Amino acid sequence: MIPFTLNGSEVFIDANPGERLVHVLRRFGLAGTKEGCLSGKCGSCMVLLNGNAVPSCIIPIFQVKNTTIMTIEKFAETDAYADIVEGFRLAGVSMCGFCNTGKILTAHTLLEENIKPTKQDINNWFSGNLCRCTSIDDLYAGVRQAGLLRRKRDHGK
Amino acid sequence: MANRNSTVYQASTIADVQSILKNISGVSIVAGGTEIVRRQTGRTLHFSPNILPVSRIAELTGVAKTERYIEFGSCITLKSLLELGSKNVPDILYRAVQGIASPGIRSLATLGGNIAAKGQRLCAFAPLLALDARLEIRTPTEAYWIPMARYFSNTGKEQSKEPEFISKIRVPTDAWEISEYRRIGKPGIVTDTTATFAFLVQSQKNVLADIRIAYAGKFFFRRREFENLMIGRSLPLSEKDIDYLMDKADAYFDKNLFPPSYERKCLFNMLEESLSMLV
Numbered sequence: 001m002i003p004f005t006l007n008g009s010e011v012f013i014d015a016n017p018g019e020r021l022v023h024v025l026r027r028f029g030l031a032g033t034k035e036g037c038l039s040g041k042c043g044s045c046m047v048l049l050n051g052n053a054v055p056s057c058i059i060p061i062f063q064v065k066n067t068t069i070m071t072i073e074k075f076a077e078t079d080a081y082a083d084i085v086e087g088f089r090l091a092g093v094s095m096c097g098f099c100n101t102g103k104i105l106t107a108h109t110l111l112e113e114n115i116k117p118t119k120q121d122i123n124n125w126f127s128g129n130l131c132r133c134t135s136i137d138d139l140y141a142g143v144r145q146a147g148l149l150r151r152k153r154d155h156g157k
Numbered sequence: 158m159a160n161r162n163s164t165v166y167q168a169s170t171i172a173d174v175q176s177i178l179k180n181i182s183g184v185s186i187v188a189g190g191t192e193i194v195r196r197q198t199g200r201t202l203h204f205s206p207n208i209l210p211v212s213r214i215a216e217l218t219g220v221a222k223t224e225r226y227i228e229f230g231s232c233i234t235l236k237s238l239l240e241l242g243s244k245n246v247p248d249i250l251y252r253a254v255q256g257i258a259s260p261g262i263r264s265l266a267t268l269g270g271n272i273a274a275k276g277q278r279l280c281a282f283a284p285l286l287a288l289d290a291r292l293e294i295r296t297p298t299e300a301y302w303i304p305m306a307r308y309f310s311n312t313g314k315e316q317s318k319e320p321e322f323i324s325k326i327r328v329p330t331d332a333w334e335i336s337e338y339r340r341i342g343k344p345g346i347v348t349d350t351t352a353t354f355a356f357l358v359q360s361q362k363n364v365l366a367d368i369r370i371a372y373a374g375k376f377f378f379r380r381r382e383f384e385n386l387m388i389g390r391s392l393p394l395s396e397k398d399i400d401y402l403m404d405k406a407d408a409y410f411d412k413n414l415f416p417p418s419y420e421r422k423c424l425f426n427m428l429e430e431s432l433s434m435l436v
Contacts, residue, residue: 017163018202038198040191040262041346052236052264058194059265060202062165063187063210109260127345128259 004064007074021056032072032101043102043129047071053109072101080108087146096133107143115147166209171216177209178320179297186322188212188232188270191262227330231269231323249284249336249355256340269323278373280353286379287355287371293325311376333357337431341423352420356431363392372424376415383409394435403429
């Protein structure tokens with residue numbers, strides 16, 4: 001049995017050690033994390049592992065022992081999520097439902113490290129996300145807009 | 158092959174790892190696991206029957222810095238290495254790590270895993286080889302230091318009879334006037350044509366005091382004899398010097414091991430371009 005914290009709850013899973021985290025999450029009914037390339041290149045299976053956005057398809061389940069996983073379902077309850085979605089909406093970033101998990105969680109991790117990212121930072125951080133539904137210029141604007149909303153919220157506290 | 162009968166062992170210290178390696182045969186050590194997983198596209202990942210994850214052992218994730226070198230635990234993630242900042246990490250290594258995969262993968266992948274990956278040598282290999290990195294190797298009964306260039310071999314014979322693992326990577330922090338890193342192949346991902354090239358130069362009073370040239374792809378090369386041909390030459394080099402060195406390079410970079418190919422051509426182009434920086 002492998003213990004880990006999933007969306008704030010202690011869980012245990014009896015799984016084949018070679019099972020990928022993205023597939024295990026489905027067993028918990030968490031469908032927001034999508035299966036894509038299974039090689040960590042597309043970002044559709046992104047989750048927050050100990051606060052870092054990582055592709056869950058390249059994480060064998062035995063590696064998550066005693067870690068904290070947050071999926072998009074739980075993240076959607078946070079203010080940080082609201083800022084990002086609003087920032088993306090204002091900038092006209094399309095949200096196709098397949099890549100948005102990766103885009104939102106990557107934007108969150110980026111803004112945690114750097115609240116005012118440059119275009120180069122955004123390019124670098126989104127190098128692990130494949131997205132055909134939005135333009136890169138909209139994405140730059142969306143991430144910056146989200147950063148602005150987050151700054152405003154942080155100052156308001 | 159991983160199945161329901163696969164056993165995952167747990168270790169919280171280096172001593173635990175040594176003890177497991179001593180008592181259980183055929184244990185596969187897994188650090189970040191990104192390189193092992195990258196090669197597999199099936200629904201279930203395949204590992205050996207006995208797996209020992211080591212990426213969260215605190216002793217293997219530390220960093221120590223002295224005046225002359227920086228010592229990384231082999232399981233330091235590439236993300237943590239970058240977080241040390243470009244002032245604390247040799248420039249060429251920092252740039253190489255910056256170009257590896259995406260931030261998500263860098264937060265899982267480890268430096269030790271990057272250099273120990275079998276087959277295609279990955280991006281930190283050439284810079285570490287050029288920097289004369291040394292590895293601390295642990296067997297079930299002892300620990301010893303060995304230069305990286307001696308530990309690895311192009312024929313894949315680095316596996317000794319005893320099970321062992323890399324516990325520390327010591328990288329000298331000498332200052333280099335020219336620190337050139339090149340990567341060929343598709344950016345961000347590793348393919349069969351991915352290769353890296355490192356070129357380091359130190360001069361004193363217009364004399365070439367030290368030069369390091371390393372290449373890593375399907376094979377890796379570092380020829381001290383070739384570097385010695387250049388050390389002591391006056392700077393700037395002349396075009397004649399470069400022609401002479403390029404002729405010599407052909408002999409030093411073994412044609413039997415590294416036959417004429419696109420990669421060999423790339424290596425020679427990168428070498429010529431780097432030497433031209435000294436003209």
